[in-house]
Amino acid sequence: xxxxxxxxxxxxxxxxxxxxxxxxxxxxxxxxxxxxxxxxxxxxxxxxxxxxxxxxxxxxxxxxxxxxxxxxxxxxxxxxxxxxxxxxxxxxxxxxxxxxxxxxxxxxxxxxxxxxxxxxxxxxxxxxxxxxxxxxxx
Numbered sequence: 001x002x003x004x005x006x007x008x009x010x011x012x013x014x015x016x017x018x019x020x021x022x023x024x025x026x027x028x029x030x031x032x033x034x035x036x037x038x039x040x041x042x043x044x045x046x047x048x049x050x051x052x053x054x055x056x057x058x059x060x061x062x063x064x065x066x067x068x069x070x071x072x073x074x075x076x077x078x079x080x081x082x083x084x085x086x087x088x089x090x091x092x093x094x095x096x097x098x099x100x101x102x103x104x105x106x107x108x109x110x111x112x113x114x115x116x117x118x119x120x121x122x123x124x125x126x127x128x129x130x131x132x133x134x135x136x137x138x
Contacts, residue, residue, distance in 0.1 A: 027089050030096055030116050033124050034086075041071065041079045054117055054125035077104040078112060078129060087111075095127060108133070 033052050040049035049071070050064035061067035072079050087099030092115065100112040115128045 026096070030089065030098055030124050031086055033116060033126065034098060034100060034114055037126060038078070038081060038084060041068070044068070052126050054119070054127040056127055057125075075129065075131060077102045077108075077110045077131060080105060082107070096124070102131075 037049050037052040040046075040052070046064040046068040050058070050061075050067045053061070053067060057067070061070055068079075081102040082105050083103045085101050087101055089096060089098045091097075095115045095117045098114045098116065100114060102110045102112055104110065111132045113130045113132070114126055116124045117127050118124050
């Protein structure tokens with residue numbers, strides 16, 4: 001019994017380290033999904049941009065042309081950001097929420113809150129993007 005107690009702190013440390021690495025890997029994967037979709041928008045690559053949308057989004061927008069047209073009209077700061085940087089990421093219910101600070105062509109900054117869910121195949125897909133004008137100044 002005493003041996004187990006002596007090794008418990010070491011086991012907890014390894015568990016914490018493993019979870020930190022797993023979360024870091026997950027964060028990189030989620031940020032890559034968002035980056036890849038933003039880059040696809042810049043190239044007008046509707047098929048690629050659409051591939052990062054979750055099935056629930058693809059049901060609402062049943063083909064890539066309808067999807068990219070919606071983004072072009074409703075989310076111009078997402079469709080053509082001058083620049084972007086990642087903010088905080090945090091778990092929300094069964095999803096992850098990633099903040100992205102977008103700067104549009106006119107220099108205005110916007111805060112985008114992306115939500116992503118892990119799919120049954122292990123991939124992460126974008127389930128939503130909410131845009132707010134940012135209080136951050138360049």
